[in-house]
Amino acid sequence: MYAFxxxxxxxxxxxxxxxxxxxxxxxxxxxxxxxxxxFPDAEIFGVKIVNGKSIEPVLxxxxxxxxxxTVQFVGGSLWTPDSDPQGSRIVRNLTTKQFHATIPxxxxxxxxxxxxxxxxxxxxxxxxxxxxxxxNTFYTVQAYNSTVSVVDKDSSIFDPQM
Numbered sequence: 637m638y639a640f641x642x643x644x645x646x647x648x649x650x651x652x653x654x655x656x657x658x659x660x661x662x663x664x665x666x667x668x669x670x671x672x673x674x675f676p677d678a679e680i681f682g683v684k685i686v687n688g689k690s691i692e693p694v695l696x697x698x699x700x701x702x703x704x705x706t707v708q709f710v711g712g713s714l715w716t717p718d719s720d721p722q723g724s725r726i727v728r729n730l731t732t733k734q735f736h737a738t739i740p741x742x743x744x745x746x747x748x749x750x751x752x753x754x755x756x757x758x759x760x761x762x763x764x765x766x767x768x769x770x771x772n773t774f775y776t777v778q779a780y781n782s783t784v785s786v787v788d789k790d791s792s793i794f795d796p797q798m
Contacts, residue, residue, distance in 0.1 A: 668700040671766060673780040683784040685753050692750045695766060695779050699739040705770045707737045710749045712764040717783060727760055757787050
């Protein structure tokens with residue numbers, strides 16, 4: 637955050653105005669980490685999130701840095717697709733899981749992230765991200781950002797819960 641003098645001399649004497657500069661991501665330091673996501677229960681036609689049933693994607697994080705990194709949190713959200721006429725918007729925030737997992741340089745770690753939904757069936761975009769710390773600096777690394785299907789559980793007349 638940077639403080640700039642207020643251009644209005646009458647206001648400058650009574651209050652101090654702070655203007656926050658947003659860092660340009662193209663000039664910020666990059667983190668040399670590879671993150672992938674694997675869905676063990678995924679079908680051939682893509683990822684299905686079944687309402688009321690836990691889904692457990694596994695994040696595979698590879699540290700290509702020369703220093704250790706720590707995966708603090710993994711979290712996610714469900715968004716409307718980019719093709720939505722009203723524009724892409726958030727539908728639901730998912731649980732954030734705390735890990736505090738330290739990954740040494742050149743090593744790889746697999747971290748399970750479990751969540752569950754209970755919402756109307758829809759085609760949505762699942763966005764998963766990890767918050768990683770390296771030398772007291774926080775980085776948000778996108779792990780997954782693709783379309784998934786939210787579906788209801790199959791029901792049967794033999795299901796005692798009906």
